[in-house]
Amino acid sequence: MTRPAPRVVETLNAALHRLFEERPALHLLGEDVLDPYGGAFKVTRGLSTRHPDRVFGTPISEAGITGVAGGLALAGDQAIVEMMFGDFAALAFDQVLNLISKSVTMYGDRVPMPVVVRCPVGGNRGYGPTHSQSLQKHFLGVPNLALYETSPFHDPYAQLAEGLDRGPAMLFEDKVLYTRRMFRDGAVDEHHGYALLGGPAGWAHVSPVDGTPADVVLICPGGTAHRGLDAARLLRARGLTAHVLVPARLYPPDLEPVLPLLAGARLVAVAEESTEGGTWGTEIAARVHTRLWSHLRAPVLLLSSADSVVPTAPHLEAGVLLGAERIAAEIEAAAARPLPPRAPAALPVAAAGTDAVAPAAGEPRAAVPESAEPLGGVPVAVPKLNNNDTAYLVLRWLADEGVHVEEGDPLVEVETSKAIEEITAPAAGYLRVRAAEDTEVGVGEPLAELLAERPAVRAPGTPVPTGPGPRVTRPESAAAPAPPPAEGPGATRTQVLDRAQQGTAAVVTRAHREVPAAFAAVEVTADAVLARLRTLSDETGAEVGLPEAVVKAVASAHPAFPHLFGSLQDERTVRLADTVDIGVTMDAGNGLYIPVLRDCAARSLADLSDDLMDFRMKAFRAEFTAGELSGGALSVSLNTEPGVLLVQPIVMWPQLCMVSVGGPLTRLVLADGVPAPTTVVTLGLAYDHRVVNGRDAVAFLRTVADALHDPEQLVKLID
Structure with a gap:
């Protein structure tokens, strides 16, 4: 099995260890950087143990730390300063601006100043106003001061080594990167x-x-x-x-x-x-x-x-x-804005010895001059919203025929197999509808045009021209919103479902209508796996919990139960999945999402934890892409709040199964005749009875349960 790429925090730690081995005059200064703590984000772990005379835990004084580092450099040593949070670099600004940057050139000769100030920066962690800022811009343009920033592509050793050699320098480390994997071997994704x-x-x-x-x-x-x-x-x-x-x-x-x-x-x-x-x-x-x-x-x-x-x-x-x-x-x-023609002047040379720039790169692929109005107006075509679908249902036009809309205004709602999506205007113009409500329109086919002038009103009874898709019946869950509730004493109170919930309603209605589902459940003891997960979290710095372990256990059952990870092609044929891509339920209060964790069988728990953390933040923001919500072979319904006994999930067509995970519960069991508390969770499986029978369902659940509590299998699962 290919070893997963290291996380950014691991590459930073390895870079520091390498630099300390190579540079005997190098020192590290910072707050709480000594073992066993190893820094607020574990970047300095192990350094003080291996180099106790060169790693200094300091008082809480960012200006003092940076001033000492400057003094070490002036005395011929080298220093790396860790700011616990980059926000606190503001307290060291005077030392950066007036000591370490100026000392390079204010003594009549160039003085080496091998100092790097490391600053964890950025938000998306919920740390609040004084622990989430990106302060890079405040240090731009300081003479002699170089600024670097970590990335998932660059080896931080090269950045730190160059920063020390050309010094002084600052290295900004976005905190969201610490638990993410490095990219390697020139690959990012399939595209x-x-x-x-x-x-x-x-x-x-x-x-x-x-x-x-x-x-x-x-x-x-x-x-x-x-x-x-x-x-x-x-x-x-x-x-x-x-x-x-x-x-x-x-x-x-x-x-x-x-x-x-x-x-x-x-x-x-x-x-x-x-x-x-x-x-x-x-x-x-x-x-x-x-x-x-x-x-x-x-x-x-x-x-x-x-x-x-x-x-x-x-x-x-x-x-x-x-x-x-x-x-x-x-x-x-x-x-989308009209562009002027490209200037005929000679193109710049990139660098000495290289060829001139090729003018064709990135040219628009239009058949008409870019400055001209596109033929018939600005087209509004059906975008690719879901990898499973080739056509979508036009539910409701949000703007009337002939009205003037602005760029970004909502135009139309379309239904995919996953949700209801809103398509906005790519430009300003008068709306000419090309696809009627309740018709299916293929990807890339026209929905409407945005014209420079108001279009002629269609004669009564004139049908709206549509694509080749057949007319279909609109599902009840996708109907137009209910009228506003009546007001006054005795009026009936109502609530109109938002678009996200309408999309969920459409999907689950189809599931209930088309999938003859059955259900089975088992109880599994979880003390061993929870204890091992706590240790793994401490060892890796990733927040690894029961959801990741269940996903990994489900993926490990794929070789024995491949048909549970398939989809029905016809009444007697199941299409089997090539990779174990597992959807996980996410609900942050603004709609239910089921983003997909890719290739779960081949990836580590820490790697899956990184993706789940990313999914949780996207659920808060409601910013999933269609690609992230499609392609799962099986789904897991996460309901791990304490006290949740059992959840019966819904099989999400075209999948055949969904696993549910309840919350941790305490049971008293007899251990050598003495009552002892133990932690249990309930695993459930909703399954399509056309493909899966009860015997297979229970055997599958027991296989997953064994992976979570059997010591030998647990080691394989986690390590």
């Missing part, structure tokens, strides 16, 4: 790969594996890299190809290796988590405009978080911080 440009501390260039040139180049430092990748996937489904650039060094930036890519794109965008104003993105935009002004099709698009402190409450935090959906939406809107 994207990456290459490093400009050396190990240069740029990671993520592009489609099929070589499609860039419509959009999206520059994403550090913790926004995954959001940039998610945005690229969203844009891919909407017909735009995005290449993503991730820098290892923020300042001074070296644009030479990426100039050809930037010059050839339809649009360049920079996405960062800091608030707008004086940002790293504006620095990049200024340099790109200076170098490539005659070749840019539009100004560089700058994307930042909202102008606000970072709230503690997850739903408020999600509203402030920049997310993948907003990145994709703003890029899509900017890319």
Whole structure:
């Protein structure tokens, strides 16, 4: 089995250990960095044990720590400073600005200043206003000070070594990256790969594996890299190809290796988590405009978080911080605007000895000049919303024929096999409907047009032109919202279901209508697995719990019960799954989602934990992509709150089974004749009785239960 890539925190820790072995004059200073604690985020674990005379746990004085580091450097040593949270670097700003950066050149000769200040930064952890900021922009432009940021593509050893050698430097580490896996071997996912440009501390260039040139180049430092990748996937489904650039060094930036890519794109965008104003993105935009002004099709698009402190409450935090959906939406809107023709001036040379930029990269694939109005208006086509579907049902037009809509206005609701999706206007214009309600329209087929002038009113009885899909009956759960409730004494109180709940209603109605489901349950003792999971969490730094263990146990049963992970193709044929992709229920109070964990059989518990943590945050924000909600071979309903005895799940068509997990319960059992408490959970299985019989269902549950409590199988499952 291929060993999973290390997490970012592990590569940081390994980089520090390597540097300490190679550099006998290197010291580390910080609060709570000594073993066994090993730092607030476990980056320094093991260092004080191996190098007790060079790792110093310090008082709570960021200015003092940084000043001592500067003194060590002036005395000929080297120092790495750990800020417990990057927010506290503000307290050390005077030492950074007026000591370590100025000491390099204010004594009449260049003085080595090998100091790196490490700063955990960023939000999406619920840590609140003073522990979640991205302060990179406040250190831009300080003479002699280099700025780096960790990423899932770059070896932090190269960043730290370069920072010490050219010193002084700061390394910003987005906290959301610590538990994420590094990318390696040039692979990102099935559609994207990456290459490093400009050396190990240069740029990671993520592009489609099929070589499609860039419509959009999206520059994403550090913790926004995954959001940039998610945005690229969203844009891919909407017909735009995005290449993503991730820098290892923020300042001074070296644009030479990426100039050809930037010059050839339809649009360049920079996405960062800091608030707008004086940002790293504006620095990049200024340099790109200076170098490539005659070749840019539009100004560089700058994307930042909202102008606000970072709230503690997850739903408020999600509203402030920049997310993948907003990145994709703003890029899509900017890319839809008419573009001027490309200037005929000579293209820039990327670097000495390299070829000139190729002008064809990223050109729009239009049959008419870009400055002209598209034939018949701006088309509104059906996007790819769900990998399982090739057509969707038009439920309800949200705007009337002939009205003027603005870019981004809701136009129409369509139903997929998973949910109800809202499609918005890609541009401003007068609406001309092309697909009637209650018809199915295939992916890529026209829904409407947005015209520059008001269209003629259709004669009464004139049918709306539609695609080739047949007319179908609208399900009750997708009907138009109920009229407002009557007011006054004695009026009946009502509640109108929101769109998310309507989508859930449509899916479960279909499940009940089409799947003859049965149910079985077993009780499993959980003391051993819970104890081992606590130890694993301490060892890895990942929050590994019962949900991850159950998912892994279910995946381990796949070889013995492959038909439970299949789907019915016809009345007697089951299509078996190639990989064990398992959906997990997520409900953060704004709708039920079932995102899919990929290839669960081959991945570690810590790796699955990273994805589940990401899913929980996306559930709070309601920002799942259609791809994340499709393709599961079997689902697990997580109901692990204490006291939950039993949950009977619903088989989600076209799957054949759903496992339910109850909450931990305490039972008294006899151990050597003495009553003793033990922890148990209930595992249930809802199954499609057309394919699965009760004997198989119970055998499957016992196999999963054995993996969770049998000592020998438990070791294999977790280790």
